[in-house]
Amino acid sequence: MPEMAGLDEGGPLFAQVAERLAGEIAAGGLAEGERVPSTNELAAFYRINPATAAKGINVLADEGLLEKHRGIGMFVATGARATLLARRRAEFTERYVQPLLTEATRLGIDPDELIALIRESSSERGGVAV
Amino acid sequence: MTPAISVTGLTRRYYDEVALDDVSLTVGAGTITGLLGRNGAGKTTLLRILAGQEFPSSGSVRVFGAAPAENEDVLRRLVLVREDQVYPDFKVCHALRAASFCYPNWDAGLASSLLKDYGVRPGKAIKGLSRGQRSALGITIGLAARAEVTLFDEPYAGLDAVARQVFYDRLLADFAAFPRTVLLSTHLIDEAAALFENVVVIDRGRVALDATADGLRGMATTVSGPVLAVDSFTAGRPVWERRGLGSQASVVMVGQVSGEDRERARSLGLDLTPLSLQQLVVRASARSAGSDSLTERTWV
Numbered sequence: 055m056p057e058m059a060g061l062d063e064g065g066p067l068f069a070q071v072a073e074r075l076a077g078e079i080a081a082g083g084l085a086e087g088e089r090v091p092s093t094n095e096l097a098a099f100y101r102i103n104p105a106t107a108a109k110g111i112n113v114l115a116d117e118g119l120l121e122k123h124r125g126i127g128m129f130v131a132t133g134a135r136a137t138l139l140a141r142r143r144a145e146f147t148e149r150y151v152q153p154l155l156t157e158a159t160r161l162g163i164d165p166d167e168l169i170a171l172i173r174e175s176s177s178e179r180g181g182v183a184v
Numbered sequence: 185m186t187p188a189i190s191v192t193g194l195t196r197r198y199y200d201e202v203a204l205d206d207v208s209l210t211v212g213a214g215t216i217t218g219l220l221g222r223n224g225a226g227k228t229t230l231l232r233i234l235a236g237q238e239f240p241s242s243g244s245v246r247v248f249g250a251a252p253a254e255n256e257d258v259l260r261r262l263v264l265v266r267e268d269q270v271y272p273d274f275k276v277c278h279a280l281r282a283a284s285f286c287y288p289n290w291d292a293g294l295a296s297s298l299l300k301d302y303g304v305r306p307g308k309a310i311k312g313l314s315r316g317q318r319s320a321l322g323i324t325i326g327l328a329a330r331a332e333v334t335l336f337d338e339p340y341a342g343l344d345a346v347a348r349q350v351f352y353d354r355l356l357a358d359f360a361a362f363p364r365t366v367l368l369s370t371h372l373i374d375e376a377a378a379l380f381e382n383v384v385v386i387d388r389g390r391v392a393l394d395a396t397a398d399g400l401r402g403m404a405t406t407v408s409g410p411v412l413a414v415d416s417f418t419a420g421r422p423v424w425e426r427r428g429l430g431s432q433a434s435v436v437m438v439g440q441v442s443g444e445d446r447e448r449a450r451s452l453g454l455d456l457t458p459l460s461l462q463q464l465v466v467r468a469s470a471r472s473a474g475s476d477s478l479t480e481r482t483w484v
C-alpha cells in the first residue's frame with residue numbers, strides 16, 4: 055500500500071478527500087475566501103486519480119462550502135467555517151462522547167469517575183480547569 | 185461520456201482453449217482503468233486484441249469507433265507496453281528515436297527525464313539492460329508517447345517498490361497535464377488502487393466485475409466480535425463469508441454501513457472494517473468460479 059498522505063482503503067477515497075478539506079477549513083488552515091488546492095494538486099499530493107479528487111471537491115461545492123470562480127478555481131465560501139463547526143458540534147456526542155461512555159461502561163468506570171478523569175487530563179494538558 | 189474503447193461479445197479461442205469468453209465492456213475516454221485478475225485470466229489477450237496485435241475469434245472490438253487490427257489511423261493513437269517487450273538489437277536512444285516516429289504526440293523531454301529518473305543511459309545497448317531497466321524503458325516509451333489510448337500490461341517486471349512509485353507518480357502527473365485513456369493491468373492491486381477511476385476484473389476469460397473503484401470501497405465490511413452479537417447484527421443481511429474461533433466470529437457483510445449501523449455495532453462491542461479494493465477483487469475472482477452473481481447487479 056503506497057503512502058496516500060493519510061488516506062486509507064477504508065471507504066471511498068473521494069469522501070475522505072472531502073473530509074480532509076472540511077477538516078482544514080474547520081481548523082482555519084484554509085481561510086474563507088482562500089483558494090483551495092486544485093484537483094491536480096490534490097491528486098499529486100494524495101497520489102490518487104484526479105477524477106477522485108475532483109469528486110471530493112464537488113461534495114463540498116454541492117454543500118455550498120466551496121464556490122467556483124470561473125477560470126481561477128475553487129474558493130472557501132463565506133460562512134463555511136461556521137457551518138462546519140456547527141456540524142461538528144452536533145456530531146460531537148455521537149463521535150466522541152458515546153464511544154467514550156461505551157468503553158467506560160465496559161471497564162466499570164462510572165460517570166462520576168469519568169468526569170474526574172476528564173478534569174485530570176484537562177488540567178494536565180494545561181487546559182481550562184472545570 | 186464517449187467510450188474510447190468498446191468491446192462487445194468478444195471471444196478468443198486457441199484450439200480448444202478459451203482465453204476470452206463473451207467479454208463486453210466499455211472504457212470511457214480520459215479515465216484510468218485497472219484491468220485486474222489472476223495470471224492467465226485473459227488480461228494480456230484482451231490488451232493485445234485492443235492493440236491490434238491479435239484477432240478476435242468472434243465479437244466486436246472498437247477503439248475510437250473503429251476496429252484496431254491493421255488500422256493505421258487507430259494504431260498511431262495507441263500504445264501498448266508489454267511486460268516481456270522484445271526490442272531489436274538497438275541502443276536505448278535508437279528505441280526512443282523509433283518511438284518518436286511512431287507516435288505523433290511524442291515528448292522527447294519527458295522521455296529523457298524519465299530515463300534519468302530511472303538511471304538508464306541513452307547510449308546503452310538494450311541487450312545490456314537489467315530486467316528492471318528494460319521495464320523502465322517500456323514505461324518511458326508508454327508515457328512519452330502520450331497516446332490517446334495507453335495500454336500498460338504489467339509494465340514493471342524487475343522494478344522495486346521505489347521505482348514503481350516513480351511510475352505511479354509520473355503517470356498521475358502526466359495524465360493530469362495531458363488527459364488520455366489509460367488501461368493498466370496489474371496484480372499489485374493494493375499499490376495501484378488509488379490510481380484507478382474504474383476497475384474491470386477478468387476471471388477465466390470473463391468479466392467478473394466492472395465498476396467504479398470508489399463505488400466498491402466500503403461496499404463490504406468485515407464485522408467481528410462475540411458470536412452472538414455478530415449473528416444478531418448480520419441477521420437478514422447478505423453475507424459472503426463467516427469464520428469462527430471459539431466465542432469470536434468474523435463475517436463479511438455486503439452493503440453500505442449506515443450511521444445507525446455504526447451506533448448499533450458500537451453498543452454490541454463489534455468492530456467494523458471495510459474491505460479494501462484488493463480484498464474485493466480477490467473475492468470477485470474467487471466467486472466467479474461457480475457463478476457470475478458478483479456483477480454490477482449485486483452492487484447497485
